[in-house]
Amino acid sequence: MTLKDTRILLIISGGIAAYKSLDLIRRLRERGARVIPVMTAGAQQFVTPLAVGALSSGHVFTDLFSREDEQDVGHIRLARDCDLVLVAPxxxxxxxxxxxxxxxxxxxxxxLAADRPVLIAPAMNPKMWSHPATLRNAETLAGDGIRFVGPKAGEMAEGGEAGLGRMAEPLEIVAAVEGLLDARAGGQPLPLSGRRAIVTSGPTHEPIDPVRYIANRSSGKQGHAIAAALAKLGAEVTLVSGPVEIADPSGVRVVHVERAEEMLDAVVAALPADIAVMVAAVADWRVAASAGEKIKKKPGEAPPPLQLAENPDILKTIGHHAARPRLVVGFAAETQNLEANARDKLKRKGADLIVANDVSPATGIMGGDRNNVKIVSSDGIDAWPELSKQEVAERLANLIATRLTELR
Incomplete structure (x- = not known):
């Protein structure tokens, strides 16, 4: 949608990411929005009201007890006289x-006084984002209907640290603003509006040495399609992807990882969430101690033995986590005893649904464009016809939306 003639109340709070708010104002105004800035005392330590006012071409509100601004209960007027409240950072x-x-x-x-949609772009050190208190607060805010864009994974401004905590880029925030206002303009909110989802996709690569690794044959096509389908229904999606050769889906926050342990860390860091769909074909084992240099063949000698260690079980961890999402969906890729193995997995791993498929070489599912799945739950087994992976993703996303509605 165009943002022409929309009124965006932009709250800028105190953090180094406040400098991005200057570009954000410019991007919003390019699309025709009017930006009304509110700055905290901390924000003014990083960017000046003069710079913010120059870019927004308007008054910058900073003081709750301003004699000029509060003569008509200005904080109530600000909270109501806008189309959307945006907090960035x-x-x-x-x-x-x-x-x-x-x-x-x-x-x-x-x-506290706002009766308009509120979208926030968190920005903080990764340790602060992953702290239990922050995760509890994020879960509370999501439950209150606050929408999130980000945080992103990457290098921190303070240097030497990286992880989940970077503020989303201005254009990503603008896209989230447009999407939220689009949903409201349509009359009915999208089925998963206000929901947060985590999806895993692709294989993991477990290093043997700097050249070789243990992996599975997953292409990531099914997981990426599910992430895109959930986003299309209004969910804010974090996709944790192993190494794949396909493009990131649009409208989705993507965290790229290599190893199973990295994937688990990224999934836990993305909590709290309403939905978890664990699609990735995670390697069950890793080499207990990978070599620092390429292992060389030696004529006449047997290959060196590989001592394996069990990788973390991501689905089971999330299925029994203290911050467990309301709906947990796992995948069971099997070559034998499909239904029995899927029912066992449903119970052991604390999932609500298991999407089971036969990945025997003859099926061509691994790496292919089609899938043939059975949905296993405590209610029984629902066998779906053979569909494209895109169709499976859309059908599963709609099933998830229905299930969440039933859980209310």
Whole structure:
């Protein structure tokens, strides 16, 4: 949609990512939006009201007790006289205030009084994002209907640290604003609006040495299609992808990993969520101690033995996690005893649904474009006809939306 003539109340809180708010204002205004900025005291330590005002071409609101701005209860007017409230960056401190209903400055007071959609772009150190208190606050906010864009994985501004915590880029935030306003303009919200989903996809590569690795034959096509289908229904999706040769789906936040342990870390860091769909073909074992240099063949000598260690069970971990998503979906790729193995997996791993498929070489499913699945749940087994992987993804996304509705 065009943002022409929309009114975006932009709350800028205190963090180094506040510098991105200047480009964000420019991008929103390029699309015709009017931006009304609110800055916290912390934000003013990183960017000046003068710079923000110059780019927004308007007054910058900073003080809850401003004699000029509050003569007509300005914080209430700001909260209501807009189409959407956007918080970028949203610090851990401001998220905590929002989650607990605190209102001790202009920004938090406006947010408590807002009756418009609220979209936040978290930005903080990875340790702060993964702290149990922040995850609890994020879960509370999601339950209250607050929408999220990000955080992203990457290098931190302070240097030497990397992980999940970077603020989404301005164009990603603009796309999220457009999507949220589009959904509202359509009258009915999308089935998964306000929901957060985690999807895993592709194989994992477990290094033997710098050249060789243990892997599975997954192409990532099914997992990527499911991530895109959930996003199309309005979910905010984090896709944790192993090494694949296909493009990232649009409208989805993607975290690229190599090893099973990295995949588990990324999935846990993406919590809290409403939905987890564990599609990735994770290698069951890794080499206990991978070599630092390429292992060379030696004439007349047997190959060196590989001592294997069991990889973490990502589906089981999430199925029994303290912050378990409301709906957990696993995949069972089997070559024999498909239904029995899927029923066993459903029970042992704490899943709500298992999508089971026969991946025997004759089926051509691994790496192919079609799939033939059975949906296993406590209610029984539903065999779907052979479909394209895109059709399986769309059908599964709709089933997930229906199941979540039934859980309310």
């Amino acid at each position: 949203a610090t851990a401190d401001l998220m905590a205030k929002m989650a607990n209903g605190l209102a001790d400055d202009l920004a938090s007071t406006v947010l």
